[in-house]
Amino acid sequence: MPAITKGKVLVTGANGYIAVWVVKSLLDSGFSVRGTVRRESSIPYLKETFKEHGDKLEFVVVPDITKDGAFDEAVKGVDAIEHTASPFHLKAKDPQELIVPAVQGTLSVLQSALKYGDKVQRVVVTASCASVLTASPTPRTFSEANWNEHSIKECETKGPNAAPVDMYRASKTLAERAAWRFMEDNKDKLKFDLVVLNPPFVWGPFLHEVDKPENLNTSMLDWYNTVVKGTRPEEQLTSISSCYVDVRDLGVAHVLALQKAEAGGERIIVSTGEWNWQDWINAARKVEPSFPPGKTSYDPKQAEYLVHYDTSKCARIFGLKLRGLDEIAADIVQQFKERGWVQ
Numbered sequence: 001m002p003a004i005t006k007g008k009v010l011v012t013g014a015n016g017y018i019a020v021w022v023v024k025s026l027l028d029s030g031f032s033v034r035g036t037v038r039r040e041s042s043i044p045y046l047k048e049t050f051k052e053h054g055d056k057l058e059f060v061v062v063p064d065i066t067k068d069g070a071f072d073e074a075v076k077g078v079d080a081i082e083h084t085a086s087p088f089h090l091k092a093k094d095p096q097e098l099i100v101p102a103v104q105g106t107l108s109v110l111q112s113a114l115k116y117g118d119k120v121q122r123v124v125v126t127a128s129c130a131s132v133l134t135a136s137p138t139p140r141t142f143s144e145a146n147w148n149e150h151s152i153k154e155c156e157t158k159g160p161n162a163a164p165v166d167m168y169r170a171s172k173t174l175a176e177r178a179a180w181r182f183m184e185d186n187k188d189k190l191k192f193d194l195v196v197l198n199p200p201f202v203w204g205p206f207l208h209e210v211d212k213p214e215n216l217n218t219s220m221l222d223w224y225n226t227v228v229k230g231t232r233p234e235e236q237l238t239s240i241s242s243c244y245v246d247v248r249d250l251g252v253a254h255v256l257a258l259q260k261a262e263a264g265g266e267r268i269i270v271s272t273g274e275w276n277w278q279d280w281i282n283a284a285r286k287v288e289p290s291f292p293p294g295k296t297s298y299d300p301k302q303a304e305y306l307v308h309y310d311t312s313k314c315a316r317i318f319g320l321k322l323r324g325l326d327e328i329a330a331d332i333v334q335q336f337k338e339r340g341w342v343q
C-alpha cells in the first residue's frame with residue numbers, strides 16, 4: 001500500500017469538469033501531470049489555464065479509449081493514474097452507448113498499466129454513487145457495502161427502453177465492478193493497487209472550457225436550468241433529492257487518494273450532505289434574489305431526503321473539510337455573473 005507524494009500522474013479525460021480540478025489539485029500539490037484528451041483541440045485552453053506550471057503539465061491524445069492498448073504509451077513513466085474519462089449524459093439511445101466506453105475505457109487503462117506502467121503504484125478510478133445507490137421510496141442510508149444492481153437489471157431487461165438515468169448508472173456500476181474484478185484476476189501480477197472514489201452529484205465553479213451555458217457538463221447544466229432558469233416543474237423541486245459534493249473538494253480528494261496509503265483497495269464515498277432542488281434555489285437566491293423562487297411554501301425543517309450516505313470512511317481516511325451548500329451556490333452564482341450568464 002503506497003503513499004504517493006511526488007512524481008507524475010496520468011489523468012484521463014483531463015479536459016472534463018471534474019478532471020480539470022483534479023489536474024489543478026495535483027499541480028498545486030507538486031505533482032507533474034500527463035493528461036489524456038480525445039482531441040488535440042482540447043489542449044491549448046488547458047495549457048493556458050495552467051501556464052504557471054510550465055512543463056509540469058503535458059498531454060497525450062487518446063482518440064478512442066475503448067481500443068485495446070489505447071493507453072499503452074500514456075502510462076509509460078507515470079507513478080499513478082487518475083481515471084476520470086467516462087461518458088456522463090442522459091441522451092443515450094441504448095445502454096451500450098454508455099456501458100462500452102465506461103467499462104472498456106476502465107479496463108483499457110488497467111491493462112495498459114499492467115503491461116507498460118512499470119512505475120505505476122496506484123490507480124484511482126472516478127466512479128460514482130450511481131454504482132452504490134438504489135432508488136427507494138423511503139429514506140435509506142447507503143455505504144460502500146452497497147451496489148446498484150437495479151440499474152443493471154433495468155438495462156438487461158429493457159435495453160433501449162430503460163430510463164436514461166439507469167443507462168448511466170449501469171455504466172458506472174459495471175465499470176467499477178470490472179475494475180475490482182480486474183484487480184482480483186490479476187492480483188499475482190500487479191504492482192499497483194486500486195482506489196475507487198464514489199461521489200454523488202458534483203457541483204461548484206467550473207474550470208474547464210465552456211463557452212455558453214448550453215455547453216456546461218451534465219450536472220452543472222441541470223443546476224443552471226433549474227436554479228437560474230427555473231425550468232423544472234414545481235413538484236420536482238422537493239421530490240427530487242440526493243447528496244452533493246463540491247467539485248473543488250473532489251479534486252483534493254483525488255490527491256488524497258494517492259497520498260493516503262490506507263486508501264489502497266478501498267471504495268470511498270465522497271459526499272458532503274443532502275439536497276433537494278429547492279435547497280439550491282434558496283441558497284442561490286440569498287446572493288441573487290432575482291432567480292425564480294420555486295416552491296415558496298417549502299419548509300426546510302420538514303424536508304424528507306430519501307438518499308443518505310455513510311461517509312465515515314471518507315472522514316477517517318481523508319479527514320477532508322467539505323464545502324457546504326450555501327458556499328457552493330454562492331460561488332457558482334458569482335461565476336455565472338462574471339460570465340454574464342445572469343442578468
Ligand code: NAP
Pocket residue numbers: 012013014015016017018019037038039064065084085086087088101126127128129172199200201202203217218219
Ligand atoms: P464531463 O465534464 O462530461 O467529462 C467527461 C470526460 O470524459 C471528458 O474528458 C470527456 O471527453 C470524456 N469522455 C466522455 N465520453 C467519452 C468517450 N466515449 N471516450 C473517451 N472519453 C470520453 O463529466 P464530469 O462530470 O467531469 O464527469 C467525470 C467523471 O466523473 C465521469 O466518470 C462521471 O461518471 C463521474 N461523475 C460525475 C458526477 C457529476 O455530478 N458531474 C458525479 C459522479 C461521478 P470529451 O470532452 O472529449 O467528450
